[in-house]
Amino acid sequence: xxxxxxxxxxxxxxxxxxxxxxxxxxxxxxxxxxxxxxxxxxxxxxxxxxxxxxxxxxxxxxxxxxxxxxxxxxxxxxxxxxxxxxxxxxxxxxxxxxxxxxxxxxxxxxxxxxxxxxxxxxxxxxxxxxxxxxxxxxxxxxxxxxxxxxxxxxxxxxxxxxxxxxxxxxxxxxxxxxxxxxxxxxxxxxxxxxxxxxxxxxxxxxxxxxxxxxxxxxxxxxxxxxxxxxxxxxxxxxxxxxxxxxxxxxxxxxxxxxxxxxxxxxxxxxxxxxxxxxxxxxxxxxxxxxxxxxxxxxxxxxxxxxxxxxxxxxxxxxxxxxxxxxxxxxxxxxxxxxxxxxxxxxxxxxxxxxxxxxxxxxxxxxxxxxxxxxxxxxxxxxxxxxxxxxxxxxxxxxxxxxxx
Amino acid sequence: xxxxxxxxxxxxxxxxxxxxxxxxxxxxxxxxxxxxxxxxxxxxxxxxxxxxxxxxxxxxxxxxxxxxxxxxxxxxxxxxxxxxxxxxxxxxxxxxxxxxxxxxxxxxxxxxxxxxxxxxxxxxxxxxxxxxxxxxxxxxxxxxxxxxxxxxxxxxxxxxxxxxxxxxxxxxxxxxxxxxxxxxxxxxxxxxxxxxxxxxxxxxxxxxxxxxxxxxxxxxxxxxxxxxxxxxxxxxxxxxxxxxxxxxxxxxxxxxxxxxxxxxxxxxxxxxxxxxxxxxxxxxxxxxxxxxxxxxxxxxxxxxxxxxxxxxxxxxxxxxxxxxxxxxxxxxxxxxxxxxxxxxxxxxxxxxxxxxxxxxxxxxxxxxxxxxxxxxxxxxxxxxxxxxxxxxxxxxxxxxxxxxxxxxxxxxxxxxxxxxxxxxxxxxxxxxxxxx
Numbered sequence: 001x002x003x004x005x006x007x008x009x010x011x012x013x014x015x016x017x018x019x020x021x022x023x024x025x026x027x028x029x030x031x032x033x034x035x036x037x038x039x040x041x042x043x044x045x046x047x048x049x050x051x052x053x054x055x056x057x058x059x060x061x062x063x064x065x066x067x068x069x070x071x072x073x074x075x076x077x078x079x080x081x082x083x084x085x086x087x088x089x090x091x092x093x094x095x096x097x098x099x100x101x102x103x104x105x106x107x108x109x110x111x112x113x114x115x116x117x118x119x120x121x122x123x124x125x126x127x128x129x130x131x132x133x134x135x136x137x138x139x140x141x142x143x144x145x146x147x148x149x150x151x152x153x154x155x156x157x158x159x160x161x162x163x164x165x166x167x168x169x170x171x172x173x174x175x176x177x178x179x180x181x182x183x184x185x186x187x188x189x190x191x192x193x194x195x196x197x198x199x200x201x202x203x204x205x206x207x208x209x210x211x212x213x214x215x216x217x218x219x220x221x222x223x224x225x226x227x228x229x230x231x232x233x234x235x236x237x238x239x240x241x242x243x244x245x246x247x248x249x250x251x252x253x254x255x256x257x258x259x260x261x262x263x264x265x266x267x268x269x270x271x272x273x274x275x276x277x278x279x280x281x282x283x284x285x286x287x288x289x290x291x292x293x294x295x296x297x298x299x300x301x302x303x304x305x306x307x308x309x310x311x312x313x314x315x316x317x318x319x320x321x322x323x324x325x326x327x328x329x330x331x332x333x334x335x336x337x338x339x340x341x342x343x344x345x346x347x348x349x350x351x352x353x354x355x356x357x358x359x360x361x362x363x364x365x366x367x368x369x370x371x372x373x374x375x376x377x378x379x380x381x382x383x384x385x386x387x388x389x390x391x392x393x394x395x396x397x398x399x400x401x402x403x404x
Numbered sequence: 405x406x407x408x409x410x411x412x413x414x415x416x417x418x419x420x421x422x423x424x425x426x427x428x429x430x431x432x433x434x435x436x437x438x439x440x441x442x443x444x445x446x447x448x449x450x451x452x453x454x455x456x457x458x459x460x461x462x463x464x465x466x467x468x469x470x471x472x473x474x475x476x477x478x479x480x481x482x483x484x485x486x487x488x489x490x491x492x493x494x495x496x497x498x499x500x501x502x503x504x505x506x507x508x509x510x511x512x513x514x515x516x517x518x519x520x521x522x523x524x525x526x527x528x529x530x531x532x533x534x535x536x537x538x539x540x541x542x543x544x545x546x547x548x549x550x551x552x553x554x555x556x557x558x559x560x561x562x563x564x565x566x567x568x569x570x571x572x573x574x575x576x577x578x579x580x581x582x583x584x585x586x587x588x589x590x591x592x593x594x595x596x597x598x599x600x601x602x603x604x605x606x607x608x609x610x611x612x613x614x615x616x617x618x619x620x621x622x623x624x625x626x627x628x629x630x631x632x633x634x635x636x637x638x639x640x641x642x643x644x645x646x647x648x649x650x651x652x653x654x655x656x657x658x659x660x661x662x663x664x665x666x667x668x669x670x671x672x673x674x675x676x677x678x679x680x681x682x683x684x685x686x687x688x689x690x691x692x693x694x695x696x697x698x699x700x701x702x703x704x705x706x707x708x709x710x711x712x713x714x715x716x717x718x719x720x721x722x723x724x725x726x727x728x729x730x731x732x733x734x735x736x737x738x739x740x741x742x743x744x745x746x747x748x749x750x751x752x753x754x755x756x757x758x759x760x761x762x763x764x765x766x767x768x769x770x771x772x773x774x775x776x777x778x779x780x781x782x783x784x785x786x787x788x789x790x791x792x793x794x795x796x797x798x799x800x801x802x803x804x805x806x807x808x809x810x811x812x813x814x815x816x817x818x819x820x821x822x823x824x825x826x827x828x829x830x831x832x833x834x835x836x837x838x839x840x
Contacts, residue, residue, distance in 0.1 A: 016823070020731035027724045031717055038713075063522055065510035067583045114637075115471040155643050189638040226628070258510060258520055271792075278790030279710050283717075286437065290721055293430050297728040300426050304735035352720075360709045 007333050017305065021298060022341035025377055028294045029345025033373040034352050035283040037365045042276040048213070050098050050269065051166070051202035053135025056089070057233045058243055058264045059097055064226040066256025071224045072151065074254060081253070082230065082246060083129075087238035090133040094231045095125040095223060096206050097265075098216075099272040103206030108173070108186045108217070112193070119172055120212055121165070122205030125152065125221035131164075131200065133233045139167060141182040141198035148220040159188050160220050164198035168214030208272050239264065291376075295384040302330065302388035306395075313392055314399030323393040330389035331382060338381040342374045349373065405756075406763070413764035416740075423736055427729050428771045431813055434725030435776025439801075439809045440783030441715040446805070447798045448609075448707045452597035453537065456659070457697035460535060461666065463492065463656040464695070465677060469636040470687035479703065480691050482605055483634065483652040488680075493529065497672045498658035499665065500535045503619050504528035505654050506606050506631030509582045511615075513568060523564065523581075523614035526603070527622050527629065533559070533590075535659050536602055541565075543575035543590035550589075551618050556626070558586040559616040565591045584626055586617065598798065601697050603655060604704045606631045609798065623647065650685075658694075670694055722816070729768070729820045737761060737828035744828055745836025754829045761828055765821025766814060773813025777806055 011018045062078070064071060075093060082091040096103030104125075107118035128144040130136065141164070150160050163186075170178040173186065178199070185193045203216040230250075234242050243262050251259045270277075306313070313326060349370055356362045417424040451457050465488055466473075466480035474481045484492075489503045507525040532538070533545030542565075546557045558579065565574055574588045599608040621627045625643060631653060639649030660666045673692040680686045695703055737744075744757060784799040791799075801809075 016827075017731060017734060020727050020734070024724055024727045024731070027720055027727070031720050031724070035717065063510060065512065065520060065582065155641065155646055157639060157641050157645075191638070258522055260522065274790075274792055275708075275710065278787070279714070281790055282714065282787070286717060286721060289433055289437075290724060293433060293725060293728055296426055297430070297731060300423055301731050301735055304423075304732075304739060308735075308739060356713065360713060 003329065003332060004336070007329065007336060011333065011336065014305070017301060018337050018340075021301060022337050022344065024294050024297055025338055025341025025381065026344035026348055028290050029342060029373050029377055030348035030352050031290055032287050032376070033345075033349040033365060033369055034356065035287050036373075037353070037369055038356075038362070039280050039283050040369075041362065042280050045208065046273050046276055048204065049202050050204045050265075051134070051136055051200065051216075052098060052204075052265055053233055054265045054269060056236060056239050057133075057135065057231065058239055058262065059094070059229050059231045060247060060250070060262040061260050062228055062230060062250070062257055063260065064257040069226075069256055071226070072222075074257075075222060075224075077253070078230065078250060079129075081249065082232060085242065085246065085249070087235050087242050088246075089233040089235055090129045091230060091232040092126050092129045092133045093222060094130075094229045095221075095225075096122070097229060097231070097268060098122075098204045098206055099208055099265075100206050100268050101208070101272060105205070106188055106217075108188055108194070109190070110173070110186060112187045112191045114190055116187075116190075118190075119169070120215065121169055122207075122212075122216040123219055124203070124216060125219050125223055127220060127222060130218055133231055134203070135233055136203055137201040138164075138198055139201050140179055141196070143198060144218075144220045149222055150220060152221040152223050152225075154223075154225050157189065159192050159194060161193070161195060162197045162220060163188075163194045164200060164218040165196055166200055166203050166214060166216045168202070169217065170196070170199050172212075172215060291380055294377075295380050298334065298381060298384035299388060302334070302385050303391070306330070306388050306392045309392075310395055310399055313395045314397055314401075317395065317397035318400045326393040326395075327389045330385055330392055334381045334385040335378070338378050342377055345377070346370055346374065405759075409760045409763040410767070412760060413767045416736075416764055417767060420736060423732055424768060427732050427768050428775055430725040430728045430732075431769065431772025431817055432775030432779055434722035435773055435809055435813045435816075436779025436783055437718040438715075438722045438812065439776060439780035439805065440787060441711065441718040442808075443780065443784060443801060443805050444711050444787060444798055445707055445715050447598065447800075448711055449701070450598065451698060452599055452601045453697060455537065459659055459661060460697050461658050461660055461669075461694040462697075462700040463489075463658060463673065464693040465673065465686070466688045466691040467650060467652070467686055468688060472636065473688060474636075480693055481634070481652050482704070483632070484654050484656050485650055485652055486647045486654055488676075489654040489656045491676065492656055492673075495672070495676070498669055499661055500531040500659035502529045502532045502535055502657045503654055504532065504603070504657070505619065505622060505629050506603065506613075507617065507622065507627045508630045509615070509627055511564075511568070512580045514580070521564075521567065524611075524630075525615040525617060525627065526613040527617050527619040527627055529619055531659070532602075532616070535657060536597075538595055539593040541591050541593045542573045543588070545616075546589050546618065551620060554618065554620045554624065556584055556586045556621070557589045557618060559590040559592060560588060561592050561612065561614050562594050564614045581615070581617075582627060592616075599701060599706050601701060602657065603631075604701070604706060605655065608701075608704070608706045629653065660694075666694060726816055726820045729817060730823060733765060733768075733821050733824040734827060737824045738831075740828065741831050742836050744831045745833040748831070748833040749837055757829045758825055761825040762818060762821055765817050765825065769814045769817025769821075770810065772817060773810035776813050777801075777809045780805075780809060 079091060082088055104123040105120055106123050107120045109116045109118040127149045128146055131138055131143055148162050167178055170181040174181045181196050181199060184196050188194050205213045205216050207213060247259050247262045353365045357364055464480040465484060467485055468474040468481050493501055493503045505527050507527040509523055509525055511521040511523055530546050530548045530551050545559060550557050565571060568579060574591060577588050578585045596612050600610055600612060617627055622629050633651055633653040635651040637650040639645050639651060660669055674690060677686050677690060677692060781801055784801060788799040
């Protein structure tokens with residue numbers, strides 16, 4: 001331990017150089033820990049289950065422009081045609097697509113009245129084929145029946161008597177026991193009663209950035225509207241072939257409408273999280289380059305300080321220091337600098353995180369992540385100094401006797 | 405002397421090429437990262453209409469639920485009810501005023517061979533075009549008269565005109581939109597404000613619309629509206645009830661020439677709300693706002709959180725790179741102590757030495773700046789690829805940014821070089837010469 005004191009005294013003579021590396025390590029640590037944290041946060045968001053059978057589903061928009069058009073009859077014809085196409089598992093008309101960023105929302109409350117607390121939810125207007133068409137899992141209660149489906153005109157303000165909600169929504173409404181939600185009456189649009197008849201495992205809302213993204217409700221409606229989506233589930237591996245086929249069949253069966261935006265749910269997910277993905281890639285690049293820069297900075301400075309001390313190193317070797325001792329000296333020196341850097345870095349990382357939490361509503365970082373940062377930077381420092389230290393160890397004792 | 409120092413700097417840079425390369429790369433990466441994020445932020449927060457951004461005001465009235473304020477009571481609602489914006493429109497108290505909402509429709513081309521077209525539209529008042537300095541190739545906007553008599557008139561974007569009329573002057577011709585014949589009165593030249601300030605609620609960086617039609621046609625359901633609708637109070641059945649409801653879905657802009665006009669207009673708004681309170685509406689405390697373009701963009705937080713976060717990070721990144729450079733320059737200059745001592749002994753003054761080493765730092769800075777510029781270009785290309793449509797047109801370097809990049813590199817490297825240079829100049833010649 002005598003050596004440690006010696007190294008610290010030697011460092012004190014070249015305070016600035018050591019401090020510069022320490023500061024660099026500190027800042028690298030600050031950025032690295034927070035960047036990794038942000039990456040993890042986004043990855044977790046992206047991994048949430050949408051509830052859909054994503055690999056085998058797609059949708060399209062149906063826009064009617066013909067005048068005096070029998071919307072209701074055509075809807076029945078379309079659904080019948082699609083459902084009976086070989087390879088199609090099931091199909092529905094729907095008003096919004098999960099994760100597509102545009103949709104409908106309403107609020108439900110336990111008691112009727114104007115000034116009661118209400119919980120927001122995404123609304124999907126579907127028929128009894130929804131669970132099968134979307135690949136949802138009904139975990140309690142029952143599905144809608146054909147008799148439950150009502151026809152909804154544009155601008156209509158009344159709601160059907162039954163609804164199916166997601167488990168996350170049930171947990172929000174009935175925190176003690178989500179299963180008790182079955183059969184309960186809740187109120188939509190402040191005063192209209194609705195009975196919860198079923199609970200599905202998961203179905204995400206259209207808005208991935210919304211904190212209530214897990215809250216959705218199915219409402220038994222067929223819409224008499226000039227614009228709607230058809231949502232279709234196919235058998236495994238049939239999707240890509242059926243997409244153009246169904247588009248063509250729909251477009252050709254009726255010339256007074258436009259079939260557009262035939263899109264897979266997988267693409268919608270990709271699009272929805274495109275920004276997340278991009279940000280993650282950039283952050284990863286930042287972390288890697290930053291670590292490299294710091295590493296190379298340590299190498300450069302170490303080589304220089306060794307060059308300057310060639311004579312001293314030679315002298316130490318001449319006085320009996322082994323190669324291992326010389327190497328250990330420089331490794332130890334780096335370790336001490338890294339310690340200072342890491343201590344400042346921990347403070348910096350937490351400070352930056354606090355700022356991010358305040359400014360951008362992020363959550364606080366975990367202790368494990370900071371610990372990981374510390375270990376990682378110690379390793380980077382030691383690896384970086386390895387080559388210069390080896391070089392130092394190879395300085396011949398005879399150097400001491402020569403002048404530069 | 406300057407060119408001599410340049411030559412010395414060059415020799416020194418080449419002799420320690422490994423170290424120099426490390427410094428240039430570090431500065432280049434730092435500048436590249438910083439410039440990429442600065443550019444994105446700069447373009448996101450650009451003033452889309454500098455010539456009159458101070459005279460255009462977005463109107464907000466707090467018509468929301470008394471029990472459950474909009475935005476937790478921090479800001480009034482971001483749109484107006486149909487009732488309020490039509491009342492304000494009718495009052496005509498501002499120099500110019502525009503009521504608007506997003507719309508969409510299907511155009512059926514005359515040519516039966518052509519497929520019908522779904523278009524994104526804007527339903528707005530006649531003043532829209534003069535207020536926002538919309539450039540026209542053919543014709544012009546419609547008149548206030550057309551608004552009042554609810555004429556079926558339409559202004560096309562250049563793209564739509566190209567599709568429907570092959571780019572020819574289509575003023576006076578008709579198109580079939582949602583089953584009705586609309587007369588074309590004007591064709592807009594390419595017009596894509598970034599951010600699209602006149603409607604932030606449907607996306608600040610969305611494309612501008614394909615067609616523009618009079619707002620009042622929505623009232624008669626001749627055009628379908630789209631965009632965001634937000635309600636706190638249930639409305640009755642049917643479209644009429646919806647129009648009369650407390651749902652917000654319209655936007656209202658006014659043009660006011662002077663500060664006095666603005667104060668007067670605000671007073672008018674307050675008086676209007678007081679009057680409405682008597683009908684039982686506007687139960688919340690008075691909170692009416694007039695925000696000019698930049699204030700409105702700021703209030704709506706148009707610059708994405710991600711972009712700001714990245715900018716903060718990239719500046720810290722630049723600082724790391726500079727610390728790196730300070731350290732390396734220090735090592736390099738101190739390594740030259742014997743040489744410096746010798747020069748001092750031969751009569752070089754401190755200021756001569758100072759300029760010599762500062763020039764050497766500056767050279768590294770410029771090289772780093774050029775590399776940084778190149779990296780920023782690559783970075784912006786990458787950003788554009790990664791983010792797709794969202795960043796379209798938001799990721800390009802202009803001359804200002806290029807100059808800024810090199811200047812930033814130069815200044816930061818000179819700053820980074822100050823301390824090492826100062827240390828180098830303070831070397832004791834006697835001590836150095838003794839050890840030679």
